[in-house]
Amino acid sequence: MTKFDEVINRRNTKSVKWDLTEKLFKEKDVLPMWVADMDFATPQAVQDAISKRASHGIYGYTFTDESVHEAIQSWLARRHQWEIDSKWITFSPGVVPSLHTIIEAVTQPEDRILIQTPVYPPFFDVIKKHQRTIVENPLQYNNYRYEIDFDDFEQQLKNGIKAFILCNPHNPVGRVWTKDELQRMAELCLQNNTMIISDEIHADLIYQGHTHIPIASLGDQISEQTITCLAPSKTFNLAGLQASYIVTPSEHRKKQIDDQFTKQGMKMLNTFAITAMEAAYSDGEAWLDDLLTVLQSHKAYVKDMLETHTSIRVVEPEGTYLLWLDCRNLELSQEQLKHFMQQEAKVGLNDGASFGSLGTGFMRMNIACPRPLLEEGINRLIQATQK
Template sequence: MHSEQQPENTDVIVRRGTDCEKWDGMAQVFGRDDLLPMWVADMDLPAPPQVVDALKNRAEHQVYGYTFRPDSYYQAFIDWNRQRHHWQISPECLSDAPGVIPAMALCIHTYTAPGDQILIQTPVYRPFFDVVTDNKRKLVTSPLVEDQGYYQMDYDDIAQKFAQGVRMMILCNPHNPVGRVWTADELKRLGELCLAYDVKIITDEIWADLVYPPHRYQPMAAINRDLANQTIALLAPSKTFNIAGLHNSIAVIHNKDWKKQYDQALKRAHLDFANIFSVVAFTAAYRFGGEWLDQLLGHLKSNCHQVTAALDGYGGIRIRPPEGTYLLWLDFRSLGLGQDLIIKALVEHGKLGLSDGRSFGREGDGYMRMNVGCPRSMVTEGIARIKESIAYLTEKAE
């Protein structure tokens, strides 16, 4: 990345008027369109210049006919994972997917039947709930255990629920919204339970690349051969390179029978197509985006730090810096005011749009999720708006 393209120096790019969910869609969610939106998980930052150039080149060709994903597309993903994560993936394990959540839905259809139990760990990204219930499977939740803002898995609870007949679990690694980057030991312990109870693991690793050292992303499928065979990993360049609107993702399936079933289902649903722009962006991002990502991570980490330094302890708010993601999980519980009042103050007084913690499950009551994937000036503004909201609430309470 050239110095003038560093996120720190990036002027705010006006996104209003581009039909983007975060800005143009805010009225639908918040009932007004004059908020600073720090909710939807994409970034108010430009994609890597190499991706932008590749897209421009492709657009200039002027012919946009049918395409397929060439070998170089898969190779870019394989090389990226070998170099950055020491994860060796062979091309035979790769399958296509039009998005991580659509692929999850396809897995649910392929490997389970209506009424089957599927476990998720809450609080978690809302579509994990919906993809299970929309497809008429039975949702089983295992709440993460929180201690001073640090979340861990509840293995006893998971084992107990697995013993009651769970067929599949959907893992979020790293975890949105609590910002944990699960360690190899944690994943191994969970994986052993999955093997013992023959629970299929669908692991959503869309946040894999947005991890702050010394924390390290551990692919579930790279722990050992047994777990590779028990796992379907879903990944995408969407979050890492801010190209979520191109809607493209990839599945890693080591188990040959499961891969065959998945590929057949993809074909049956006629979802085995490729979009030329997403293929071009995916390849350029994984091939050339490493240096850009390293700089982005520095920027995001300092955004997280800025918010934590300014707001942890402020008016009773608690925040712990995330190990990965650009999402902060703000704990307002000690204010004892109730979620509706906090949201009202943030929206009506602070003019700030954060994600309601309750959308991540009942354990999210009292929390708000703040997206700091944006230029520094927006983070500063977001902090000021939270402080104003708190001041307003405190005044009201007196």
């Protein structure tokens, strides 16, 4: 048995995924396969670093020193061939807080912000809650694959877009945008003076045959136009420690973002976030490579089982541990689909409609769990559909 096969009981740990299941899905025996954290223990090196720091017994104010910056810089250079200056880094408790702060810092009320739907639900919130205007560039769905509608993308930019929030790898559809796609989007943004805010939190979770390219790495002009949000949280299952960072090459925009964080009173990470981030980036690489092998196998298993035994189709991801399930052949309304998953299949999935109107008829599944749990969930789905 490998470290990824062990089923660890997460109940009674204040786990959002496990301890809120009954409240959210109105059923006690629903198997949670929704929120994007993993049911795998974080790398041993991270556990050891946290244990060592915890044993010290004093958890006073803690700063990020050069060794933390160097761990980040080395990671981005090794894994993504992106050389960054440590002066570009701003620390944040999470990518969603970062997006809220960036929108407040570099845009104005009523500014038009572009997103590519269906997309991660907080993208809608960070625009609406700050009285900015949502503009959608709907992704084109053909033959169980999503593409960018570049004609529409260009037209929207010409109509005046202050900022474009890019999701790469894309959550929930799993696309890892190619260099050509990224270059084309970036050049259009440059031509129309549109800022790029790039959420790359899933950057490390890439399947064989695909490569994550940070959009800011595509040249100096693009770099200056781009603000990138990153974190070790999805990669190493650290979400509860609240450790993330923003990379902003533009000196002017970085000052705007830093000033906005100061206004909010957010100036530092917590002690264990710093400890975990440095340990993960310094000593977690072999663990990640093993994880990707497991996820590759899980993805193939789910696709084969669902497409052999049900009419549900998997939009095969190129990155992330999230599967976008096309359930339209079940011929259910969205409310019926949610009821079917919760009450009959007894699996807790994300409602596709929460990702925008284009998510109607879809559900999102998290496959980052030990194989026994994954098989249990898939068998529940198959049995329910065959009934």
